[in-house]
Amino acid sequence: MTVTSDSTRPVALVTGAGKGIGAAIAVALAEAGYDLWINYRSDHAAAEKTADAVRSAGADCLLLPFDVSCSEAVTAALDPLLEKTIPLALVNNAGFARDGLMMWMSEADWSDVLSVHLGGFFHVTKCVMPLMLRQRQGYIVNVASTSGQTGVPGQTNYSAAKAGLIGATRSLAKEVARRNILVNAVAPGFIDTEMTQDIPIKDLKSLIPLGRMGKAAEVASMVRFLCSEEASYITGQVFSVNGGVYM
Numbered sequence: 001m002t003v004t005s006d007s008t009r010p011v012a013l014v015t016g017a018g019k020g021i022g023a024a025i026a027v028a029l030a031e032a033g034y035d036l037w038i039n040y041r042s043d044h045a046a047a048e049k050t051a052d053a054v055r056s057a058g059a060d061c062l063l064l065p066f067d068v069s070c071s072e073a074v075t076a077a078l079d080p081l082l083e084k085t086i087p088l089a090l091v092n093n094a095g096f097a098r099d100g101l102m103m104w105m106s107e108a109d110w111s112d113v114l115s116v117h118l119g120g121f122f123h124v125t126k127c128v129m130p131l132m133l134r135q136r137q138g139y140i141v142n143v144a145s146t147s148g149q150t151g152v153p154g155q156t157n158y159s160a161a162k163a164g165l166i167g168a169t170r171s172l173a174k175e176v177a178r179r180n181i182l183v184n185a186v187a188p189g190f191i192d193t194e195m196t197q198d199i200p201i202k203d204l205k206s207l208i209p210l211g212r213m214g215k216a217a218e219v220a221s222m223v224r225f226l227c228s229e230e231a232s233y234i235t236g237q238v239f240s241v242n243g244g245v246y247m
Helices: 020-031 042-054 071-082 106-137 156-178 201-205 216-226
Strands: 011-014 035-040 061-065 089-092 138-143 181-186 237-243
Touching: 011 020, 020 035, 020 042, 020 138, 020 216, 035 042, 042 061, 042 106, 061 071, 071 106, 089 106, 106 138, 106 156, 106 181, 138 156, 138 216, 156 181, 156 237, 201 237, 216 237
Parallel strands: 011 035, 011 089, 035 061, 089 138, 138 181, 181 237
Antiparallel strands: none
Protein backbone atom coordinates (compact mmCIF):
# COMPACT_ATOMS: atom_id res chain seq x y z
CA MET A 1 0.00 0.00 0.00
CA THR A 2 1.74 3.18 -1.19
CA VAL A 3 1.19 6.28 0.89
CA THR A 4 2.77 9.72 0.78
CA SER A 5 2.92 10.63 4.47
CA ASP A 6 5.25 11.07 7.41
CA SER A 7 3.43 8.14 9.02
CA THR A 8 3.46 4.50 8.03
CA ARG A 9 -0.32 4.56 8.25
CA PRO A 10 -2.43 5.81 5.33
CA VAL A 11 -4.60 8.88 5.81
CA ALA A 12 -8.37 9.08 5.36
CA LEU A 13 -10.23 12.38 5.05
CA VAL A 14 -13.84 12.18 6.22
CA THR A 15 -16.12 15.19 5.82
CA GLY A 16 -18.96 15.84 8.22
CA ALA A 17 -17.29 13.54 10.73
CA GLY A 18 -17.97 15.42 13.93
CA LYS A 19 -20.89 13.19 14.87
CA GLY A 20 -23.40 10.64 13.61
CA ILE A 21 -22.52 8.45 10.65
CA GLY A 22 -19.39 10.45 9.88
CA ALA A 23 -18.01 9.93 13.37
CA ALA A 24 -18.69 6.19 13.17
CA ILE A 25 -16.90 6.06 9.81
CA ALA A 26 -13.88 7.87 11.25
CA VAL A 27 -13.60 5.39 14.12
CA ALA A 28 -14.06 2.40 11.82
CA LEU A 29 -11.28 3.60 9.51
CA ALA A 30 -9.02 4.24 12.50
CA GLU A 31 -9.59 0.65 13.59
CA ALA A 32 -8.75 -0.43 10.03
CA GLY A 33 -5.32 1.21 10.18
CA TYR A 34 -5.92 4.74 8.90
CA ASP A 35 -4.91 8.03 10.45
CA LEU A 36 -7.75 10.54 10.20
CA TRP A 37 -8.40 14.04 8.96
CA ILE A 38 -11.79 14.89 10.41
CA ASN A 39 -13.76 17.70 8.82
CA TYR A 40 -16.68 19.35 10.57
CA ARG A 41 -18.34 22.73 10.38
CA SER A 42 -18.96 24.18 13.83
CA ASP A 43 -19.66 21.64 16.60
CA HIS A 44 -16.23 21.64 18.22
CA ALA A 45 -17.28 19.62 21.27
CA ALA A 46 -18.67 16.78 19.16
CA ALA A 47 -15.59 16.80 16.92
CA GLU A 48 -13.27 16.58 19.92
CA LYS A 49 -15.26 13.60 21.19
CA THR A 50 -14.87 11.88 17.82
CA ALA A 51 -11.15 12.69 17.81
CA ASP A 52 -10.77 11.09 21.25
CA ALA A 53 -12.45 7.91 19.96
CA VAL A 54 -10.18 7.86 16.91
CA ARG A 55 -7.08 8.25 19.06
CA SER A 56 -8.31 5.54 21.40
CA ALA A 57 -8.33 3.26 18.35
CA GLY A 58 -4.61 3.92 17.92
CA ALA A 59 -4.75 6.50 15.12
CA ASP A 60 -3.52 10.04 14.75
CA CYS A 61 -6.26 12.59 14.23
CA LEU A 62 -6.35 16.09 12.78
CA LEU A 63 -9.47 18.24 13.18
CA LEU A 64 -10.34 20.44 10.19
CA PRO A 65 -13.20 22.89 10.77
CA PHE A 66 -14.37 24.28 7.43
CA ASP A 67 -17.52 24.61 5.34
CA VAL A 68 -17.39 22.13 2.45
CA SER A 69 -19.82 24.28 0.43
CA CYS A 70 -17.23 27.09 0.24
CA SER A 71 -14.47 26.37 -2.27
CA GLU A 72 -12.15 28.99 -0.73
CA ALA A 73 -12.51 27.44 2.72
CA VAL A 74 -11.82 23.97 1.34
CA THR A 75 -8.62 24.94 -0.46
CA ALA A 76 -7.39 27.08 2.44
CA ALA A 77 -7.71 24.15 4.81
CA LEU A 78 -6.51 21.34 2.56
CA ASP A 79 -3.87 22.76 0.23
CA PRO A 80 -1.16 23.16 2.91
CA LEU A 81 -1.76 19.60 4.13
CA LEU A 82 -1.80 18.13 0.63
CA GLU A 83 1.69 19.50 -0.01
CA LYS A 84 2.99 16.84 2.42
CA THR A 85 0.37 14.10 2.53
CA ILE A 86 -1.94 12.50 -0.01
CA PRO A 87 -4.97 10.81 1.55
CA LEU A 88 -5.49 7.25 0.43
CA ALA A 89 -9.22 7.48 1.19
CA LEU A 90 -11.76 10.28 0.92
CA VAL A 91 -15.25 9.87 2.37
CA ASN A 92 -17.71 12.58 1.35
CA ASN A 93 -20.23 12.43 4.17
CA ALA A 94 -21.03 16.08 4.96
CA GLY A 95 -24.69 16.87 4.67
CA PHE A 96 -27.88 17.91 6.40
CA ALA A 97 -31.62 17.85 5.85
CA ARG A 98 -34.01 20.79 5.70
CA ASP A 99 -37.32 19.08 5.08
CA GLY A 100 -40.58 20.52 3.81
CA LEU A 101 -43.03 20.14 0.97
CA MET A 102 -41.68 21.68 -2.23
CA MET A 103 -44.71 23.98 -2.62
CA TRP A 104 -43.58 25.77 0.57
CA MET A 105 -39.83 25.30 0.18
CA SER A 106 -37.74 28.45 0.09
CA GLU A 107 -34.98 28.95 -2.45
CA ALA A 108 -32.48 28.94 0.42
CA ASP A 109 -33.75 25.56 1.66
CA TRP A 110 -33.24 24.19 -1.84
CA SER A 111 -29.86 25.74 -2.62
CA ASP A 112 -28.29 25.27 0.82
CA VAL A 113 -28.93 21.52 0.84
CA LEU A 114 -27.58 21.07 -2.69
CA SER A 115 -24.58 23.30 -1.94
CA VAL A 116 -23.43 21.13 0.96
CA HIS A 117 -24.14 17.71 -0.55
CA LEU A 118 -23.17 18.31 -4.17
CA GLY A 119 -21.02 21.43 -3.88
CA GLY A 120 -19.16 19.86 -0.95
CA PHE A 121 -18.53 16.69 -2.93
CA PHE A 122 -17.23 18.74 -5.86
CA HIS A 123 -14.98 21.07 -3.88
CA VAL A 124 -13.33 18.47 -1.66
CA THR A 125 -12.98 15.77 -4.31
CA LYS A 126 -11.57 18.20 -6.88
CA CYS A 127 -8.98 19.29 -4.32
CA VAL A 128 -7.83 15.78 -3.39
CA MET A 129 -8.38 13.75 -6.56
CA PRO A 130 -5.55 15.17 -8.72
CA LEU A 131 -3.04 13.95 -6.13
CA MET A 132 -4.70 10.54 -6.01
CA LEU A 133 -4.38 10.41 -9.79
CA ARG A 134 -0.69 11.23 -9.47
CA GLN A 135 -0.04 8.37 -7.05
CA ARG A 136 -2.37 6.07 -9.02
CA GLN A 137 -4.23 4.88 -5.97
CA GLY A 138 -7.20 5.95 -3.92
CA TYR A 139 -10.63 5.21 -2.52
CA ILE A 140 -13.50 7.68 -2.74
CA VAL A 141 -16.74 6.82 -0.97
CA ASN A 142 -19.76 9.10 -1.15
CA VAL A 143 -22.47 8.79 1.47
CA ALA A 144 -25.78 9.00 -0.36
CA SER A 145 -29.19 7.89 0.96
CA THR A 146 -32.16 5.66 0.28
CA SER A 147 -33.97 8.98 -0.19
CA GLY A 148 -31.88 9.57 -3.32
CA GLN A 149 -32.86 6.17 -4.70
CA THR A 150 -36.60 6.12 -4.01
CA GLY A 151 -37.60 9.70 -3.28
CA VAL A 152 -39.22 10.72 0.00
CA PRO A 153 -42.15 13.17 0.37
CA GLY A 154 -41.01 16.35 2.04
CA GLN A 155 -37.42 15.82 0.97
CA THR A 156 -37.34 17.02 -2.62
CA ASN A 157 -34.15 18.98 -1.98
CA TYR A 158 -32.44 16.19 -0.02
CA SER A 159 -33.55 13.47 -2.46
CA ALA A 160 -32.33 15.54 -5.40
CA ALA A 161 -28.96 16.10 -3.74
CA LYS A 162 -28.47 12.44 -2.90
CA ALA A 163 -29.63 11.27 -6.33
CA GLY A 164 -27.14 13.69 -7.86
CA LEU A 165 -24.40 12.28 -5.67
CA ILE A 166 -25.19 8.78 -6.92
CA GLY A 167 -24.96 9.94 -10.53
CA ALA A 168 -21.70 11.74 -9.83
CA THR A 169 -20.30 8.59 -8.21
CA ARG A 170 -20.99 6.48 -11.28
CA SER A 171 -19.58 9.05 -13.70
CA LEU A 172 -16.44 9.79 -11.71
CA ALA A 173 -15.75 6.07 -11.25
CA LYS A 174 -15.49 5.71 -15.03
CA GLU A 175 -13.25 8.75 -15.35
CA VAL A 176 -10.59 7.61 -12.89
CA ALA A 177 -10.73 3.81 -13.00
CA ARG A 178 -7.63 3.52 -15.21
CA ARG A 179 -5.61 5.22 -12.48
CA ASN A 180 -6.75 2.65 -9.90
CA ILE A 181 -9.02 5.04 -8.03
CA LEU A 182 -12.18 3.33 -6.84
CA VAL A 183 -15.31 5.45 -6.44
CA ASN A 184 -18.40 4.03 -4.76
CA ALA A 185 -21.43 5.19 -2.80
CA VAL A 186 -23.15 3.94 0.32
CA ALA A 187 -26.87 4.65 0.68
CA PRO A 188 -28.04 4.44 4.30
CA GLY A 189 -31.69 4.07 5.13
CA PHE A 190 -33.20 5.11 8.47
CA ILE A 191 -30.20 5.26 10.80
CA ASP A 192 -30.40 6.07 14.49
CA THR A 193 -28.64 9.46 14.62
CA GLU A 194 -29.51 13.05 15.54
CA MET A 195 -30.99 13.54 12.06
CA THR A 196 -33.71 10.96 12.72
CA GLN A 197 -34.51 11.76 16.35
CA ASP A 198 -37.74 13.59 15.48
CA ILE A 199 -39.07 10.85 13.18
CA PRO A 200 -41.77 8.61 14.72
CA ILE A 201 -39.93 5.30 15.02
CA LYS A 202 -43.10 3.21 15.38
CA ASP A 203 -44.34 4.39 11.98
CA LEU A 204 -40.96 3.70 10.39
CA LYS A 205 -40.56 0.15 11.62
CA SER A 206 -43.47 -1.04 9.51
CA LEU A 207 -41.61 0.17 6.40
CA ILE A 208 -38.38 -1.65 7.25
CA PRO A 209 -38.33 -5.44 6.69
CA LEU A 210 -35.78 -5.92 9.49
CA GLY A 211 -38.11 -4.02 11.79
CA ARG A 212 -35.60 -1.63 13.34
CA MET A 213 -33.51 1.45 12.74
CA GLY A 214 -29.97 0.96 11.53
CA LYS A 215 -26.86 1.82 13.49
CA ALA A 216 -24.21 4.26 12.36
CA ALA A 217 -21.60 1.55 12.90
CA GLU A 218 -23.38 -0.66 10.35
CA VAL A 219 -22.98 2.02 7.69
CA ALA A 220 -19.39 2.56 8.76
CA SER A 221 -18.60 -1.13 8.27
CA MET A 222 -19.56 -0.88 4.60
CA VAL A 223 -17.42 2.23 4.14
CA ARG A 224 -14.53 0.50 5.87
CA PHE A 225 -14.80 -2.40 3.42
CA LEU A 226 -14.90 -0.08 0.40
CA CYS A 227 -11.72 1.64 1.65
CA SER A 228 -9.81 -1.63 1.82
CA GLU A 229 -7.90 -3.84 -0.59
CA GLU A 230 -10.73 -6.37 -0.25
CA ALA A 231 -12.78 -4.02 -2.47
CA SER A 232 -10.11 -3.79 -5.16
CA TYR A 233 -12.44 -4.84 -8.02
CA ILE A 234 -15.44 -2.74 -7.02
CA THR A 235 -16.09 0.70 -8.46
CA GLY A 236 -19.06 2.77 -9.62
CA GLN A 237 -21.46 0.92 -7.32
CA VAL A 238 -24.10 1.97 -4.79
CA PHE A 239 -24.47 -0.17 -1.67
CA SER A 240 -27.72 0.13 0.26
CA VAL A 241 -27.56 -0.22 4.04
CA ASN A 242 -31.25 0.10 4.81
CA GLY A 243 -32.65 -2.98 6.49
CA GLY A 244 -34.23 -4.29 3.31
CA VAL A 245 -36.31 -1.27 2.29
CA TYR A 246 -37.68 -2.01 -1.18
CA MET A 247 -36.29 0.10 -3.99
